[in-house]
Amino acid sequence: MERIPFGDPNLLLDLVKTEMPFGKYKGRLLCDLPDHYLEFFAREGFPKGKLGMQMATMHEIALNGLRDLLLPLRGKK
Numbered sequence: 001m002e003r004i005p006f007g008d009p010n011l012l013l014d015l016v017k018t019e020m021p022f023g024k025y026k027g028r029l030l031c032d033l034p035d036h037y038l039e040f041f042a043r044e045g046f047p048k049g050k051l052g053m054q055m056a057t058m059h060e061i062a063l064n065g066l067r068d069l070l071l072p073l074r075g076k077k
Helices: 011-015 035-044 049-063 067-076
Strands: none
Touching: 011 049, 011 067, 035 049, 049 067
């Protein structure tokens, strides 16, 4: 899996403006993916590349109950 660039200021912003490109939740923002969907990918494997890194990051945020961190960024799309 790709490493998250330390201090990348766009990492969290990307989660509130990037849409899921495939599957049941195609078109839904990554920050709005349900926990069970992220948990499925955590078990089965995240996609390769940037999308997988973003989904893994969103999974960690959700797992730790930190979704509210993204609320201020939602208005900055």
